[in-house]
Amino acid sequence: MLKPFAAVCLAATFATTAAMAEPKTSVTVAAPWEIASYDPTVAGFVIQALQVMENLVDADETGALRPALATKWDMSDDGLTWTFTLRDGVTFHDGSAFNAQAAASALNRAWKQPGVLQKAPITAIKADAGKIIITVSESFTALPSLMAHATTIIPAPSAFDAEGTPSALIGTGPFSVSAFTPPQSISLARNEAYWGENATLETATYLAAGRAETRALLAESGDADVVFTLDPSGFSHLQHVDSIETAAVAIPRVVVLKVNAGHAFFDDARARKALSLAIPREGIAKAITRFPDSAATQLFPPVLHDWHSQDLAPLKTVLEQAKALLADLGWAMGEDGILMRDGERFSIQLRTFPDRPELPLIAAALQDTWRELGIEVDVSVSNYSEIPAGHKDGSLHVALFARNYGLTPDPIGTILQDFGPNGGDWGAMGWTNDEAAKALQVIASTADPDLRQESIAKVAGILYQDLPVIPVAWYQHTVSINKDLGGVIIDPLQRSYGLSTMFWNE
Amino acid sequence: MTDQTPHLTHSEARSAKPRFGFAQLTGFALLAVLAIGALGGPSLIGQDPAKQSLLSTFESPSRSHLLGTDNLGRDMAARLLSGAQLSLSLALLSVITAGLPGTLLGVIAAWRGGWTDRLIGAFSDAVLALPGLLLVLMLAAISPGSWWALYAGISLTLWVEYFRYTRQRARVVLSEPAVEASRLLGLSPWVLLRRHLIPEIGPGLLTLAAFGAATAVTSVAALGFVSVGLRPPTAEWGVMMTELLPYWREAPFLILQPVLCLIVTVLALHLSVGGARRP
């Protein structure tokens, strides 16, 4: 499904000096994500990445699905019933047995919560003698991929209190939780009774450090052995620190500009095209994201190889062309340097949020460039919920955010949400394209790879032409690793921190 | 042994001291420079503080960019001058909005005494116990992107200090024989205020204001740190500190600049109020 990545296994350089007296058996991982809840739907992505709880289905670092708590899965011929056969002999960390009841109740809970399962056409999730039976109302080939998502991890029944509220972190993974200090830290111990291969490390510590500066210092000082998500400036500094290796992996997350195509300013694709032509992608890639390859030439990055199209010409930055397009649409330069049309100034609000530090910067860059076109932009840096809220009440003009198309190994779930009929909270707004909608339905339901690829190309082409969302930059996942640490696998889907394969070189 | 200074003859003992010391004059000079910078703004150097150049970021100081360029290639000097306008005027604003009600309430409490005093005192205690950050964050959230709300929130937490100081000092002053004498002489409350209270409380209030102005700017920096108050392309010293923090390693001279501006401001305020005694 995903183009195979070269696994980033950083073979450690063997220390030429005398080996340490006692081999290290523990690592400290630092990442920005705080975890303050036991609830898989809230904190699942950390619990999953720390390999405390597992899914029925796993994905390797290439994105290919592989068995986890389910050994195999089958779709009925009509495509309406899925059967997941569960692994035998698996126990939870508290010693209780993993079985179909536990899995079904966990999945049913996840289904009731907001999350990926709610977006799928599921009609029932049932336990049946070592199997999980999921029925769907229409054919949905991406279902196993959903079973690999962070919100569908399987906690032990004992992880819930009497009211069914999650109250502990008990799973089946290679590591069990030995201490939890919300929201900052989790201590892990090796699960000696793991069904698969036991981890080499005996213990591990996860530390949530919200500030990129702190994480960079943690990496540099050696306090943290593996540090995820470094800021561009910190990353470039750490590249020169001897004791650590740095790695950057392209991931399927994209900075996009959501445009309200229902708004009078943007209802013509040419207006959106003009905006796109006035995005300084190279400048942003150089000055803000600091990876030359991160300038988005189309919506889907090469890492989504099924969706990335070699045939599409790279989106360009040509201000003159943008100006011409806007002039075609009847916009004329006003006295204050802002475009006017029918007595209306081209003044818009751009919503973004500070949780990803690069977003306000990119917003500022857009503001400055669009000002040259004659578009006045008011940048509102606020809570990200303002974007779906603005989508719902129609008050949104444009929004800048980062969209992860790799939430599930198969991006179709996300793309279907974003570009289906009526668009989506984090996708198109006021934009409907029947052809694209039909093609997306085909992708979601067909089992025919050729038909699927053909439809994907169609969708990608329409999105490229019509620009319901305008791509700005592709992301790199940045990591720093202690040089003596081996077996580090960086998962572009960010599903795992790869603790179970890490080992210390003598 | 209290006769520290020898009295030569009755009244010639104290020679007139210069009105302002060297330190104080330095303070005034610095304040004047800051005021000129703030009033003139970026137009002083003819640069646009919002103009970006993504291809020439983190430039070292040069003829075209006196203090270099920031992470988006904007002219630092222009941004600092633009920031001076906002930071200083709003620091002034927050000092006024905190100082006036605080002082007024303090005088009223000391003057009226009794229940008025207790009531205002209890209110101020409750306000102090309310996490100031809560008020500021809430006000900032009620009116997102508005500097006025931000500073109003900061003032809301700062007024108590003026209140406490004024009340305590005014109590002492009002109980002095001098005030009793003035009252006996039939002088009006206004005269009491002008001749007794203001001269006694004024210098202390100025010192509080100097501290308060600095607190206001650092508070904005603190708020920026939790992502409140960011509103591109606005330049404000506090926000600039947060915006430039991520580049502290590769371009330390950038974050140093707004910090230095603030240091100079605090220094100027402290020096100019003389003695820098915190009441």
Next chain:
Amino acid sequence: MIYSIEVNALSVYAGKTRLMGPISFNLSNGGTLVIMGETGAGKSLIAQAILGTLPNTLHAKGQITVNGRRVDQMRQSARRRMWGTVIATLPQEPWRALDPLMRAFRQVSEAHHYVGGKKRSLANADTAKAFETLGLTGAEKQLPNTLSGGMAQRVAFAAATAGNAPILLADEPTKGLDAERHTKVVELLAKVPKEGGTLIAITHDVSVTRRLAGEVIVLRDGALVEQGKAIDVLANPTSSYTQSLIDADPKNWPQSEKQSDLAEKRDVVLTVENLAVARSGKRLFEGFDLTLRAGERVALVGPSGIGKTTLLDAMAGLIKPEAGTVTRAQSQSRHTVQKLYQDPPAAFPARIALKHVLKDVARLHKTDWSSVLTTLEKLGIHPSLLDRKPDEVSGGELQRISIARALTVGPKVLLADEPTSRLDPITQRDTLNMLETMAAAENFAVVLVTHDRQIANKWADRTIILT
């Protein structure tokens, strides 16, 4: 004969300006020296020069020999080691010289322990003994702010002498004390030479000099005016300045004319009937009656703490009396009762030039500025002084300015609360003389609160003694 302290041509300079001296004296064990002079005469500089506590801007010349050692040539640290063990110092205003946060007993016992080098138990025992001898029993646990002036003076005495120093320097030891305590402190000091110590007392009070006897040095503007046996000098002063100091002792004041026929000639300006006053809930006295007539001078005499000030406040209408009435004569505004204060600087706004204060009052009461200037002239105040702030003029001048301020209102009654107790004797006499003159000229009554019966007797038409 070994002199325990010998001072030879001691003078104090500020740069090249001589502020004090040169003076010389020799004192042997059991000797007493009294240094006399007005405030500003440089008396305290002698004490500072002997101790080595002169401010950095000043320096001393001359020789100071204590027990054969040249003190002036010693290093500062060595001189400091003599403090408490060789030279003890009794400070002026002892309530300010005691640590406000430490209980009386410990302030003394720490001196016994650390300075006297005694073990804690012995130090405590000796302190207890000292408290008993000095009549301080019961005050052991008290903090300085609850001690009376006289008690504080005795605690300070006990602490200062704990190190058994042979020489005691007492700087204005009677300042601000009432008559009774005044006597007690002088008695205490007089004991020092009797017990073989050496006493150097600095005072402006002739009566202190008289009682301590011994040798006397009279200073004026820092210069030696007269030196000799106290008995001789006081009996036959050779300089007019010494004579004026002696004359300034209330005992030697000429008797003012007692106006005895007021009842017929003058109007009643204030009537006090059956007045009772209380302070913080405690009734101080009751049944006080007083009828004041224009131009009358009444003295209220009583020891500290009896409630004289509270009584005045009730008469001024500043506080409500517990019982009884205070009645102003009809057709008088309430501003016709004015007050003079004990501490003149405290009675003026500290940071404002005096001119503004007087102008405010003149404007309010529609008094001509020139008439204010006339009054000031009568009181001997040059108008240029009005450009200064209260702390830039002397206490005597300020008290006269406050008289002028009160007169601007056109008062009928002037309530004077120990207006001269912080002034030098000569200034005190001059000020009260002026008050007498003005009262007669402007026809207002004066109620003078004082603890000095001599002053009351010499100055007032009649004296009311509060007990």
Next chain:
Amino acid sequence: MTSALMKTVFAALAKRALQALIVAVVVGIVSFAMMQALPGDAAYRIAAGRYGYDMMDAAAADAVRLELGLDQPAILQLWIWLKALAQFDLGTSLVYGTPVIDEISTQLGYSLLLAGGAIVASLLIALPVGIAAGLNPNGIVDRVTFGLSVLFRAIPAFALGIVLVLIFAVQLGLFPVAGFHGPENLVLPSLTLGLGLAAVSNRVLRDSVVDAMRADWRLFSRTKGLSARLTLTRHVLRNAALPVVAYIGVQLAYLIEGVVIVETVFAWPGIGHALVHAIFGRDIAMVQGTALTLGLLYVALNLCVDLACRGIDPRGRLA
């Protein structure tokens, strides 16, 4: 304990208890009213806080609204909170679904540790520096510390924290960068906050030492024979400490703000950090709970300051 002392202690307790009660009600009402006044839909914010930007959407917001009963009238929600508070129940976090009391109880401990560490650090810095400056006013130490005080007042806590980490953790390797696994973790955050506090309090101490050194009783202590050192330790310090201790009471309010920043920089699981997140996430129960705790903490610490003042100053004049 003498009865007089008991009395003053009791008076202080009573006064602060009343204040605590007022604080509880005011904090509850104010935080609730302000949360209500915030623009935008609370359900969206709460959903955002819960599910993160990858998972949050309108459907999630609708589910949250339904689950939490946000459609109820505001006054009813406030009443429920106050009623529960009277039974010492702070409710359940809207974002995390855990009882607020659980969240706060662990975080409060860490914040107290940090605040305590900061005060200790500030005293460790301010005491020697302030005394040295005060003993020789306008001397070289005084001038240098004045400059440093200005410097540390103007440097924002986050920048200071990072510089300290660079020096003491990265370059010297003396202390860990972040986290909270042992006492060594407390050093740098405490120092960061403490330096900021000491920047002001050392000047307060300096001023009061200058006053004390000029006091008549200081000179008398010397002339009665006590050495400079004894005078300093037995008299000057005690007197000079009084304004400083009283000033700590004023600083507490600022400490709370500093705690938020420092907790974030040092990845410290404290309550200030939680408050900020709660406000952003419109987690009314958490906002009320943390604000209440911080308010009561302020009252309690002020009580300690009161008692310390009374301990230092037996005159019982300081209310």
